[in-house]
Amino acid sequence: MTPSYVIPPLLGIPLIGLALVRCDDPWKAVVLRSSLGGFASLLFATYGAVDVAVTEALVGTLLSTLLYTVAIKSTTTFRLLQHPQASMPPEQEQQLRRLLSMVGLRLELIGIAPSSATGDLHAAFIRNDENQPTVLIRHRSLLAELTARDSHAVREMNLILDPSLGSR
Missing domain, CATH: 1.20.58 (Methane Monooxygenase Hydroxylase; Chain G, domain 1)
Incomplete structure (x- = not known):
């Protein structure tokens, strides 16, 4: 027993x-x-x-x-590079945090690029030719997942695939 x-x-x-x-x-x-x-x-x-x-x-x-x-x-940290003088507006940052939390990621803003080139970065915040805030994402599958979750927010925040990746 x-x-x-x-x-x-x-x-x-x-x-x-x-x-x-x-x-x-x-x-x-x-x-x-x-x-x-x-x-x-x-x-x-x-x-x-x-x-x-x-x-x-x-x-x-x-x-x-x-x-x-x-x-x-x-593996659950999304690292976003942004220039200290051209930082992301707070409302867009909050919207990006909300969007990333839908897929289990948390946002980490980085002011200076790490020395190991772009391997540690997942996206970069820039202002395009029309001075519109843009987030260049380096992961196609992540962009597709975010678009599937909330396509309106992805368009509104101007999240696009980084064109420097080419056909990868």
């Missing part, structure tokens, strides 16, 4: 695993993954496998949570 103190980890692991598989938000998934490792550590410790429990707690919970957090933070 299973002792009653083992039941919470035994029930928690499949329930958290199911919630983890069905989760859409990467930040919620990190929390669920971390709690899954915690429950597994408890279960291992309960059955006397203390060495496995400590390993699961350190590697499966702490280290993996740290690595997932760094990976999610770096």
Whole structure:
């Protein structure tokens, strides 16, 4: 017979695993993954496998949570280059933040181009020949997704594919 103190980890692991598989938000998934490792550590410790429990707690919970957090933070940031003297109007910035949040991205405004050329940039804010604010996006699939979500806002903000990319 299973002792009653083992039941919470035994029930928690499949329930958290199911919630983890069905989760859409990467930040919620990190929390669920971390709690899954915690429950597994408890279960291992309960059955006397203390060495496995400590390993699961350190590697499966702490280290993996740290690595997932760094990976999610770096992949959910949309870096926009803008000249400090010709910055984006606040209402357009808010509209762009709202539009990007629809696809799970957060906006980071950069005043000076990074030294690694354009690899770290996702878009640039410029004023075109008619002095109209324009955002040159470097990712065709992102522009298509934003257009599918809110084509009116994309046209209004003048989001276009960066012409320097050519046929890529």
